[in-house]
Amino acid sequence: MSGGDSPAPKFLQTNEQIIKSFFEVVRSGSNPEQAKFFMAKEVRAHQVNSESMVTIKRSPENYADHIREMKDSWGNFKIEIQELISQNQKVHVRWKQTGMHIGEYEGYLPTNKEVIEIGSAVYLLEDQKIVEYWIQVDRLGILEQIKKNQEQD
Template identity: 55%
Template sequence: MTPEQIVRAFFKEVRSARNLDYADTLMAEQVLAHQVVSEEEVTVNRTPSEYADHVREMIQAYGEFSLEIQELIVQGDKVYVRWRQEGLHIGEVDGYAPTHRPVIEIASAVYRVEHGRIAEYWIQIDRLGIEKQLERNKS
């Protein structure tokens, strides 16, 4: 599969929570996850199993969410994806009690594919936008 096909399959099956076991096929044994939060970058080493657990946490917080790829650009072994995720706030998130109201996440990441698997990614999420929605929803 091409890097684009791998990342599209990752979003369709794993990131969407449709088939979390497929993470073992699409992700390297250890994936460097660079999480860009404002001016501070944190790198986490994740296994496919840990990533699947991360998606399960999203389901606990936002229920069965929708996920739409809004843009995808490929350059060599790197694939840029911007997406929109929408769910209902059904679990505690950052100290905010469930409101059962919609929460929208806008995010993007660049995925690097090596030997047919995702080996590394750089992700940016509009965390302030999510926090503002959670704050607004609680009133």
């Protein structure tokens, strides 16, 4: 492997550092295929929505595809960690993601205008790999922004 193929040696990283690197490298859309360095082969992903909690199983490859789909909808979005708290094997992250609505999202055609996502997740790590997470995203806020952007046209 060349120096750019993998993150810093994991034995030097705390769980908090691993999640911060995961956001910088994978979740940011910079290099989604590196999910394999951060995630177990199978990860339980709890999508915590008031109307229906769903748990899906994600592989690193599936997660990389998910990030690429986000880029199809939001372009080269910017993600900013606003809060990061670590306790034992769990790490909480709250973020602000800003992108341009360039692709279809939830049936809405692109507005080519900025949309902000506010979200948070708690990641459970074992052996320095993500094995499970609980994610909450303000989906209604995203849809409200899209609707407002459509009305402005």
